Each structure stands twice: as structure tokens, then as C-alpha cells.
Amino acid sequence: MRSDVLIVARAGRSPHLECAGGIAARRTEPDTVHLVSAAATPLGGDAIRLRVVVEEGARLAVRTAAATMALPGALTTESHASWDLEVAGVLDLDPQPTIVAGPSRHVTSTRLAVSAGAAVRLRERVQIGRTGERDGYWSGSLHADVDGVALLRHRVELGNGSFADDEIAAPRACVSELHYPATDVDTAGVTLALAGGGCLATWQGERL
Template sequence: MSRRYAARAAVVAEAGPHGRTRLSELRSDGPLALRQTPDAVYLVGAAAGPLGGDELTLEVVVGPGARLAIRSVASTLVLPGEGESRFTVRARVGAGGHLDFAPEPTVAAAGSRHRATASIDLAEGGALRWREELILGRHGERPGRHAGRLDVTYGGRPLLRHELDLTDPAVRTSGAVLGGAGAVGSVLLAGPGLTASGRDSAAHAAEGLAVLPLAGPGVLVTALGAGSAQLRRRLEEGEALALGRARPGTGAARIA
């Protein structure tokens, strides 16, 4: 009999005394195991996958004035199974709060079908760093089918609607979409101090890298790479360019 999970994990961060952040809720479920360290909450794979048919959901709440970093201990390997696997993240960040979400890459193994969606609601004055990296197949294999969508609102207004659909093999192999790259990713920086104006409003583009100021308080960095190492370098370069325009108070959160 095949294994299928419908798991829902959650983390709630609240501002504590002396400017530190405390976790009022940390709930693991099935393969979504959460582990607290002094500097971040880590996603730990408690089972292989996700496999086709798995439905995984992560709920994140960062209260006013709180700071939370979410990382993972290893890459996520998406494997084939019965149907499409899904990973959904829903997050809310209060005024003065900061969420830094930067797990290790997702690897779309051959034969897999996966959909990743994230919906983030930032209150006025909230801040966000959101990094996503996708590796198209393991070494020497064809990639699986992957679709990702990121929806972000700021102060109740839409800030970003960003989608990359690689479920059609013709799209994955099109030079007009990925240009033969084996890895693709993005970093979204949003919050106070990131409103572009004047000369700073121009987008920056280089080989495999684009830095796009948004209409609201944010900058979107997108990059392509031959592999994970090149992709990470280009994303870091783009993030440095974005923060060179405006430097909000970003950084890892320390959890009490």
C-alpha cells in the first residue's frame, strides 16, 4: 500500500521582553518536522519526499515586532508517486515584524509532479525576505514537473503575484524560458525602506540575473544557473544589488 501524507505544521513567533522573540506555538506533523535553534526554526524532513499525492501545509505567524528566520537542514527531494504533491505556505507578518524564509533548494526528481504555493500577508511596517531555489532534476536525469506561485500583499494591497509553471516539458526545454539552465530561483525583499524612486527605480539585468524594483515597497531578484552553486551566487549578487539601493533592518532573527 502506498504512503500518502496530509500534514499541517505551524509556527507562531511573538515579541517577548527585552526585544527578543519567543515561539508561542511550534507544531510538527508527519514529514513536516520543525526544530528550534537559537537563531532559526529548521524544517527537518521526517520522511522521504514529498511523494506524489502528499499534501503538506505550513502556517507561519510573525507577530508585531517579532523576528523569525526559517531554514532547512537539507534540500527537499520531490519524488514521484500517485498524483501531484503539494506544499503550501501561508504566512502573516505584523507591523514591525520580520520573516526571513530561506530553505535549501527543492530538487524536482524525474517523474515527479509538484506544486508549491505561498501566500504572505504583510501588515504595514512588516518586512520579508523570501528565497526560493529549484534544481531541475538530479545529476544526469530529466527533471520532474514543477509549478510555483508566490502571492504577497502589503498593508492590504497586492505587492507581488509571481508564478513559474514548468509542468509542460516544452516550456522546461524552451530556450526562451530557462535558456538551458539547470536551476532557477528568486529572492523577494519587501518592507520599509525598499520603495524605489528616481534613478533607483531602474531594473538591473546581467547574465542569468535580474533585479526588479516593485511598485510597492519591495525588490524581486530572479536568477538562472547551470546548477545550485551558480544559482546561489547569482541570487546573492542580486540581493546585494537590491540592498545597495536601500538597506532595511533585515537579518536573522534570534529566538528567545
Template sequence: MMDSHILVVARPDRLPHIESRGGIVGRRTGADTVHLVSSAATPLGGDRITVRVVVEAGAVLRLRSVAAAIALPGPATPISHAALELHAEGDLDVDLQPTLVAGGAEHHAALTACVGGTGVLRVRERVQIGRSGERAGYWSSTTRADVSGRPLLRHRVDLGSGAVGDDALGAPRAAISELSYPGGPRHHRHGATVLELAAGGALSTWQGEALPA
């Protein structure tokens, strides 16, 4: 079991500051871009990953990852956890590579976002249940987002074996969601449902059998 923690802080007119320990590290790939890189096999069952991002007013940050994350069952437990904590007073764009949940694994993701009065936020999340030929695996995601201390979104979804809507004959095995504030989604996929939020911004969701290439 491994705990991985990474902190990224973006300030105006400075390169992003990065601190990390465990199996995830950050690499500056541009003046306002940071890529997350796995330095070890994670998440395995029992692993916990925490990514905290702070973008100060007037700063811009693009958070990306270099490869998909593959959740695998561990020797003692199939369950792994990932938490993404976002604080945006500036412009924050998070678009990581997909999470793939292998057969027998169970992965729980949690997103917490606090957007300030001058903040701009976009977060896209993509997940695929099963590797080639697999339909097993379970994923859940919870989102709690606030703007200037007011609720923006409370959202939960699960997918895969054991999910509320699971059906062996035809339940979806892939999902894409995009939370954006104050504007609408930038990647509006055909068939997605777009929900305009009362406090501004929008949530776009899509589910299907497999993620688009």
C-alpha cells in the same frame, strides 16, 4: 499519500511556538530561529505540505531547513504540492534549502504572504530540476503577496519538462527567486533580474542550468 502541516508563531520576548503533524517537524535552533526537519520521505507524489508562519509585531523569526527537499513520483501519481502561508507584522526571513525535483516527478509550490504595516519580509526560493544525469521533472510556483491589504506581487513561474519555455536543447533547469519588502534583495546573484515593486520592495529572479554550489 501524506498530509503534513506545521505552524510556527513568533511573539516578542518569547521562544517560537511550533505545532506539527505529518512528515515535517520544526526545531527551535535559536531564540529567533526555527529549522524544518523531514521526519519521513516527503514530498512523494500525492503528498501535500502546508507551512503556516505568523510573526507578530515586534517579533523576529528566521525560518530555515536542515536539508534539501527531494520531490519524488509516488506509486499512484507523480504530483506533489507545498503551500507556504506567511503573515508578517514583525521581521520574517525565510531561506529554505533547495527543492530538487527528480525525474518523473511534478511539484507545485504556492506562496501566500500578508505583510502588515510594521512587517519586514524576505523569502528566498531555490529549485533544481533533475538529479545527476536527469533533465526530466517539472516544477511550478505561484506567489501572491499583499502589504496592508494592497497587492504587492502576483507571480508565476514553471520549470522543467512540459514548462511553457521548455526546450530540449537549452532550457534552464535551475531557478532562484528572492522576494523582499521593504528593502531590496540580500543575495544578488550575478545575472539575476531585479524588479522593483510599485508597492515597495523587490523581486530578484535567476535561471540557469544548475544551482551554484
């Protein structure tokens, strides 16, 4: 299944929403949109594409109604999700965790184009396996630019088959949180200031 979501936030107006496939978007507050599963997704073979545009002077918070559960499909175990973010206003993107269940392989990518006068917080939380499971795999990449200039290139792998995998002590959960332009944030993990402004906080462990 292919799912497509478009959210456009404009100053002084309600967010514009377009949805197709297994993901629906609902405005829950004047500047807040929740994503809701309208069908079981992502399963192996599914592709989810989410595009978010925040125009100058607009504010938007994006949330999810529940955790995302990646499950294997009948023909393949791999699913994909991509975020395409264009931000000239204020964006706070903080979905519930992604759980990679059983032998699933889930790949996410985020591309962020932010204007110098904008503000962004992006948080991604991932857990490999439900209780007693350790054999899922996840890969996540973040490509962020400010006014066309590179801000961050970041990629993490977790789980079975990842570069750092081992049977004894390899992490099975992670949190990545990007802030721009804020550099002093109170959050879990290690915070690294970025040369172009903003900061990236990262945490890894066994369970969220």
C-alpha cells in the same frame, strides 16, 4: 501523506510550534526554527502545508536542515506544498533548495500578507533533476499583499512540460528572492523594484 506545520513568533517569547505528518520543526536559536523531515516527503500524492505567523515586534528566521527531494509516488507523480505567511514583524525565510527528481511534478504556492511596518526576505531555490535528469516539472506561485493591497503576483514554471521548455537551452534551475521593504539588495540575478515597495530578484540557469 498530509503534513501540517504551524509556527507563531511572538516578541519576547520562544516560537510556538505545532507539527503533524512528515515535517517536524525545531527551535535551533532563540529566533530561528529549522524544518526537518520526519518521513520521506514529498512523494507523489503528498501535500505539505506550512503556516507562519510573525507578530509585531517579533523576529523569525526559518531554515531547513537539508534540501527537499520531490520523488514520484506509487500512484501519482505530483506533490504539493503551500506556505501561508502573516508578517507584522521581521521574517527571513530561506530553505535549502528543492530538487525535483526523476519524473516528479511538484507544485508550490506562497501567500504572503505583510503589514506596512514589517520586513520580509523570502528566497526559493529549485533544481530540476539530479545529475543526468531533465524530465521533472515544477511550478511555483507567489501572491503577496501589503495591508491588503496587492504587492506582487508571480509565477514560474520549469522543466518538462513547462511553457518555455525545449531540449536545447531551457533552464533547469531558478532562484526567486523577494525583499520588503528593501529595494537595494546584493543578490544573484536581475532585481526589479516593485511599485508598492520592496523588490524581486530572479535568476535562471542550468544548475544551482
